Amino acid sequence: MKKTGWILTLFLLSGCSLRVLDPASPYADKITRLIYLSFGIMMLVFVVVMILFVHFLKKFHETSDRVDEIPVDESGNRKLEITWTVLPVLLLVILAVPTVTTTYQLTSGASQGEGGQDKERVIIHVKAEQFRWEFTYEGGEVSYDKLVLPLDKEVELRLTSEDVIHSFWAPNLAGKIDVFPDKETRLVFTANKLGDFQGKCAEFCGSHHALMRFETTVMEASAYETWLQDQ
Amino acid sequence: MRLPIIGYVLSDVIVSWIITLIIGGFLLWWLTAKRKWPLILDYIGTTDNRKIGTMYILFAILFFIRGGMDAMFIRTQLAVPDNDFWVFQADKYNEVFTTHGTVMIFFVAMPLLIGLMNIAVPLQLGANDLAFPYLNAISFWLFVSGAFIFNMAFFFNAAPNAGWTAYAPLSNDTFTSGPNNNYYIFGLQISGLGTIFTAINMIVTIARLRAPGMKLSRMPLFPWATLVTSSLILVAFPVLTVALLLLMFDRFYGTSFFGGEFGSPVYWQHLFWIFGHPEVYILVLPAFGIFSDIISTFSRKRIYGYTSMVISITLIGLLGFMVWAHHMFTVGLGALANSVFAITTMLIAVPTGIKVFNWLFTMRKGVVRMTTPMLFALGFIPTFVIGGVTGVMLAVAAADYQYHDSYFVVAHFHYTMIGGTILGAFAGIYYWYPKMTGKMLNEKLGKWHFWLFIIGFHLTFLPQHFAGLNGMPRRVFTYTWEDGVFLFNFVSTIGAYLMGISMLFVLWNLFKTHRSGTSSVDGDPWDGRTLEWTTDSPAPEHPFPNVPVVDRLDAYWYAKVNQTNLPQTKDVRPDPISIRTFQPILLAGVLMVMSIGFIYHWMWLQILGGGSVLAFFLIRSWTDERNEAYRKGEKS
Numbered sequence: 060m061k062k063t064g065w066i067l068t069l070f071l072l073s074g075c076s077l078r079v080l081d082p083a084s085p086y087a088d089k090i091t092r093l094i095y096l097s098f099g100i101m102m103l104v105f106v107v108v109m110i111l112f113v114h115f116l117k118k119f120h121e122t123s124d125r126v127d128e129i130p131v132d133e134s135g136n137r138k139l140e141i142t143w144t145v146l147p148v149l150l151l152v153i154l155a156v157p158t159v160t161t162t163y164q165l166t167s168g169a170s171q172g173e174g175g176q177d178k179e180r181v182i183i184h185v186k187a188e189q190f191r192w193e194f195t196y197e198g199g200e201v202s203y204d205k206l207v208l209p210l211d212k213e214v215e216l217r218l219t220s221e222d223v224i225h226s227f228w229a230p231n232l233a234g235k236i237d238v239f240p241d242k243e244t245r246l247v248f249t250a251n252k253l254g255d256f257q258g259k260c261a262e263f264c265g266s267h268h269a270l271m272r273f274e275t276t277v278m279e280a281s282a283y284e285t286w287l288q289d290q
Numbered sequence: 291m292r293l294p295i296i297g298y299v300l301s302d303v304i305v306s307w308i309i310t311l312i313i314g315g316f317l318l319w320w321l322t323a324k325r326k327w328p329l330i331l332d333y334i335g336t337t338d339n340r341k342i343g344t345m346y347i348l349f350a351i352l353f354f355i356r357g358g359m360d361a362m363f364i365r366t367q368l369a370v371p372d373n374d375f376w377v378f379q380a381d382k383y384n385e386v387f388t389t390h391g392t393v394m395i396f397f398v399a400m401p402l403l404i405g406l407m408n409i410a411v412p413l414q415l416g417a418n419d420l421a422f423p424y425l426n427a428i429s430f431w432l433f434v435s436g437a438f439i440f441n442m443a444f445f446f447n448a449a450p451n452a453g454w455t456a457y458a459p460l461s462n463d464t465f466t467s468g469p470n471n472n473y474y475i476f477g478l479q480i481s482g483l484g485t486i487f488t489a490i491n492m493i494v495t496i497a498r499l500r501a502p503g504m505k506l507s508r509m510p511l512f513p514w515a516t517l518v519t520s521s522l523i524l525v526a527f528p529v530l531t532v533a534l535l536l537l538m539f540d541r542f543y544g545t546s547f548f549g550g551e552f553g554s555p556v557y558w559q560h561l562f563w564i565f566g567h568p569e570v571y572i573l574v575l576p577a578f579g580i581f582s583d584i585i586s587t588f589s590r591k592r593i594y595g596y597t598s599m600v601i602s603i604t605l606i607g608l609l610g611f612m613v614w615a616h617h618m619f620t621v622g623l624g625a626l627a628n629s630v631f632a633i634t635t636m637l638i639a640v641p642t643g644i645k646v647f648n649w650l651f652t653m654r655k656g657v658v659r660m661t662t663p664m665l666f667a668l669g670f671i672p673t674f675v676i677g678g679v680t681g682v683m684l685a686v687a688a689a690d691y692q693y694h695d696s697y698f699v700v701a702h703f704h705y706t707m708i709g710g711t712i713l714g715a716f717a718g719i720y721y722w723y724p725k726m727t728g729k730m731l732n733e734k735l736g737k738w739h740f741w742l743f744i745i746g747f748h749l750t751f752l753p754q755h756f757a758g759l760n761g762m763p764r765r766v767f768t769y770t771w772e773d774g775v776f777l778f779n780f781v782s783t784i785g786a787y788l789m790g791i792s793m794l795f796v797l798w799n800l801f802k803t804h805r806s807g808t809s810s811v812d813g814d815p816w817d818g819r820t821l822e823w824t825t826d827s828p829a830p831e832h833p834f835p836n837v838p839v840v841d842r843l844d845a846y847w848y849a850k851v852n853q854t855n856l857p858q859t860k861d862v863r864p865d866p867i868s869i870r871t872f873q874p875i876l877l878a879g880v881l882m883v884m885s886i887g888f889i890y891h892w893m894w895l896q897i898l899g900g901g902s903v904l905a906f907f908l909i910r911s912w913t914d915e916r917n918e919a920y921r922k923g924e925k926s
Contacts, residue, residue, distance in 0.1 A: 076774075077756060077759040077760045077761075078759070078760050078761040078774075079692045079693075079758075079759040079760070079761065080759060087692075089688070090688055090689050090691065090692050093686055093688055093689045094683070094686075094689050094692070097682065097683045097686050097689060098683065101679035101680070101682055101683060102679075104643070104675070104679055105672075105675055105676065105679055108646060108647075108650070108671070108672070108675050109672060109675075111647075111650045112650060112668075112671055112672060115650060115653045115654050115658075116653070116658060116668070119589070119653055119654060119655060119656050119657065119658050120657075120658045120659075120660060121657050121658060121659045121660070125657050128590075128657050129590060129657075129851060130589075130590055130591050130655055130656045130657055131655065132591070132592060133591070133592075133594070133655070134592060134594075134595075134596065135594050135595035135596070135597070135598070135648075135651075136594075136595075136651075139647075139651065140595050140598050140644065140647075140648075143643060143644060143647040144598075144640060144643075144644055147639060147640050147643045148640055151636045151637070151639060151640070151682075154636065154682070154686065155632070155633055155636060158629070158632050158633075158636075158685075158686045158687060158688065158689075159629045159632070159633070161688040162625055162628050162629050162632065162687040162688045163625045163629065164688075165688050165691065166622075166624065166625035166628060166687075166688075189465075222459070222465065223457075223459050223460040223465055224457060224459070224460070224555055226620060226694075226695060228761075228763065230692060230760075230761040233691070234620070234688070234689075234690075234691020234692045234694075235620040235691050235692070235694050235695065236620055236622065236691075237620045237621050237622065239555065239556075240459060240549070240555070241549070241554055241555065242554075244622045245622075257761055257772070257773070259761065259763050259766075260763070261620075261694065261695045261696065261763040262457075262695055263384075263452075263453050263457070263460070263695075263764075263765040264460060265384070265460060265465065265466075266380045266381045266384065267380055268384075268765060268766060269380075269383075269765075269766035269767045269768050269769075270768075
């Protein structure tokens with residue numbers, strides 16, 4: 060455990076810019092907050108267990124004068140057992156409430172395809188096939204393995220697959236959504252940072268699954284229009 | 291490399307042919323020179339639970355070496371960015387991680403636990419064997435048969451390559467033609483059948499063959515865990531059987547359960563995880579049972595909160611059936627389904643937490659002896675808690691949209707599966723080794739094994755959480771410098787090698803223990819609490835000529851404390867009848883022949899194998915080894 064301590068520190072130092080924790084959209088930002096919340100609660104649990112663990116081991120390990128000692132018999136303690144049943148339930152409630160609300164916000168955002176705000180949304184059709192991404196924009200423009208998005212505009216991706224199941228993942232921008240050959244899935248988010256972001260296929264899809272990547276570039280709305288015209 | 295007749299084969303397969311021939315030849319020579327054949331025949335024909343249990347563990351270790359080597363290849367290929375290690379890229383890499391996962395789950399973790407159940411459960415109950423010794427031998431040889439079918443694939447250059455989850459449509463014949471995934475289907479189908487029989491056997495044994503006075507509320511926790519696990523197997527494994535059968539029909543006969551107009555690939559995911567999630571509890575609950583017994587023994591205290599421990603494993607088992615869709619959060623099942631499954635998943639943390647605290651409080655005020663089995667049990671607690679808390683983090687459905695199918699998940703399930711199941715199996719092997727062989731494993735080497743393994747383990751899997759958070763998906767054979775996951779992967783590879791080295795200490799330990807002519811130990815080397823320690827080491831075929839009478843939990847311990855002997859009785863149910871038979875191995879053999887017929891679409895072999903299997907069923911239907919015992923009973 061000591062060894063893991065310094066490694067952990069090392070990783071935390073290099074981990075400040077981990078892509079999942081470096082959101083570039085309100086969607087990804089919500090998840091990041093949720094991750095920090097769950098991590099905090101869970102660390103609390105872990106620390107409590109570790110304190111008891113270390114303390115009991117220090118205090119009750121066998122020493123030369125205790126070789127023949129037979130400890131007092133005890134079968135349990137109702138109050139203590141109720142404590143460590145109820146407290147975890149409370150912690151889980153604290154976690155479950157934001158889990159459900161965020162899950163509803165993010166998931167229904169993706170399925171409300173024909174909603175009223177449709178006109179505001181930029182709709183991009185995504186076609187996944189072994190091992191390439193094809194993006195078709197509203198004007199029929201097409202790009203491969205490169206997705207270009209306008210800044211601060213809600214985007215709706217409509218994803219289908221030509222062959223097996225793939226999964227669309229651009230960790231800075233949004234969570235994954237699986238891409239199926241027999242149905243259309245949707246993903247809605249708004250990029251709010253300029254820049255290039257990595258994207259990958261996250262569902263194992265065959266020989267070159269590892270190479271099925273794409274790059275997402277978020278540009279100013281005007282630059283986006285110009286880029287589209289150049290296609 | 292292109293070979294005459296055989297065709298195109300990569301060099302790793304050729305190297306393994308040569309190595310297998312050399313080792314196989316050496317083994318044959320050694321067995322003959324040391325005159326070991328009678329011993330081998332004795333084991334092949336046995337129905338004794340201890341011998342079968344020992345064979346389960348031996349084969350599990352063999353496959354552990356195979357799965358471990360796969361892991362080494364994976365980690366070597368991923369050690370640095372843009373790596374080109376040997377042949378392990380693209381398809382070959384996909385084969386390696388597929389076999390690694392499948393072998394470790396079905397042919398390492400399962401047989402390790404079932405082996406320990408075979409050895410310890412009847413002894414802990416005061417039973418002379420499992421309820422159905424013949425069926426037990428069938429189970430074992432079906433496992434061996436399935437494992438051989440699965441492992442054979444690599445040597446015929448056709449290793450399965452669709453991941454251990456074999457998601458359709460990738461696993462359909464459209465996208466993975468060739469025999470590769472047929473091996474997967476038949477390997478799992480046959481060994482799964484054996485597992486179902488074992489479950490029935492364990493349930494009946496526990497229901498019928500407990501020592502007089504051992505109510506369920508006085509039963510040690512390992513048999514309890516076995517009972518719950520067996521019930522889970524009985525429900526979950528048939529689902530896998532159905533799923534594999536449907537997949538087989540899609541691949542062989544052009545049905546479209548998992549594709550086409552009326553089918554859907556999501557059906558496969560549902561079926562697979564309705565089996566797959568209970569499966570992880572099937573794997574971890576027996577380990578919980580082992581740890582409960584070990585922590586109690588080496589703290590010299592009865593297990594804290596026995597009743598809540600029993601309720602907890604039962605609850606975990608039940609909840610385990612209601613969480614499968616948390617493997618499918620990104621499928622788009624909708625917010626309601628995702629929320630419900632998120633909450634049921636979180637709920638499992640409660641009974642698991644109860645167990646952790648009960649283990650901790652078993653040690654409190656006890657005398658904690660740092661033996662090798664106890665070290666593994668102690669290493670389990672923090673490790674499994676990390677795996678548990680990341681499990682709760684993964685249960686947060688929205689957050690799982692990020693974690694899903696990334697290295698975060700890989701890290702999580704290795705923390706639970708290695709931290710729970712494998713550490714549990716190691717602990718159990720060190721603990722019950724005297725019952726298996728009559729000898730103790732060397733404690734010093736055991737501790738070396740523990741420390742190297744646990745340090746190597748955390749080095750390997752802790753960094754993978756961060757690799758996942760930095761966007762590394764699982765099942766990729768390469769990554770780039772820009773991905774920013776080099777350091778995590780490099781440390782991970784170092785850790786994996788450390789774990790590999792630690793396993794050499796196990797081999798050395800086994801060699802040393804059996805080489806140096808160490809004398810046998812007495813029946814109770816650990817100062818144990820349960821009935822297995824009242825028998826000789828190794829446990830004889832008929833361990834309880836007189837069955838002890840039990841009046842409380844850990845009755846043997848309290849008898850020792852009060853310096854009395856456990857009362858004994860001869861008035862018990864008739865013992866299961868053990869026989870010497872070669873039918874089980876032959877049946878497993880013809881099932882394998884039939885499977886190969888299917889794998890390569892050779893109709894004549896299917897008919898030949900299938901006919902022989904039916905013949906075995908008929909023979910068995912008309913034999914009853916109890917007849918002789920009945921006759922004896924009538925005479926007396």
